[in-house]
Amino acid sequence: MVYRLNVRILAAAVLMAAGLFALSPEAFAQVKKPEAAKAAPAKPAATESQPTQLGTFGSWNVYASDTANGRICYALAVPKERLPANLTRDPGYLFVSTRPKENIRDEISFVLGFPPKDGADAQLVLGKANFVVSPKSQGSTFVAWLKNPQENASVIEQMKKNPLLSLKVTSKRGNALQENYALAGFAQALDQVKKACP
Numbered sequence: 001m002v003y004r005l006n007v008r009i010l011a012a013a014v015l016m017a018a019g020l021f022a023l024s025p026e027a028f029a030q031v032k033k034p035e036a037a038k039a040a041p042a043k044p045a046a047t048e049s050q051p052t053q054l055g056t057f058g059s060w061n062v063y064a065s066d067t068a069n070g071r072i073c074y075a076l077a078v079p080k081e082r083l084p085a086n087l088t089r090d091p092g093y094l095f096v097s098t099r100p101k102e103n104i105r106d107e108i109s110f111v112l113g114f115p116p117k118d119g120a121d122a123q124l125v126l127g128k129a130n131f132v133v134s135p136k137s138q139g140s141t142f143v144a145w146l147k148n149p150q151e152n153a154s155v156i157e158q159m160k161k162n163p164l165l166s167l168k169v170t171s172k173r174g175n176a177l178q179e180n181y182a183l184a185g186f187a188q189a190l191d192q193v194k195k196a197c198p
């Protein structure tokens with residue numbers, strides 16, 4: 001599987017979105033730290049920066065971050081509604097990211113707030129259009145991308161035309177979960193992403 005999402009940047013974005021500025025991306029991603037007795041010698045500071053918020057457009061926030069692999073810009077939203085409402089889960093996020101140095105633009109990804117059913121695809125619904133999404137585990141983080149990456153452009157166009165995006169996923173416990181994302185402000189947020197990462 002292609003590792004499409006920089007987990008450190010994702011973690012930092014999630015922390016910013018959640019307001020958890022005190023935690024580092026390494027803490028969020030649960031990266032094992034060296035033991036005190038075996039601490040590695042000091043290294044030069046990394047070239048990665050904390051994400052900078054560039055604006056808010058309806059339900060969407062836009063961020064940019066400079067990394068060792070170049071600049072990353074993305075629009076981020078949290079679910080407007082999570083069904084069934086009585087089930088507890090961690091926060092979920094929808095990202096649309098651009099990484100010009102890697103020639104990746106408008107890549108759609110989700111952070112799920114729960115473990116998905118092993119091997120089961122999810123469904124992304126936009127109006128009358130449906131797309132297949134593949135949930136995966138990356139350590140303790142559960143993420144999902146379109147099963148067919150060539151559909152990113154079609155989904156983006158549908159997101160500009162529809163008021164709501166629904167992600168339907170079966171959890172590891174067998175629950176049918178639905179995450180509804182409001183799309184008001186999405187087109188403007190995407191324009192800001194394109195300006196920040198031309």
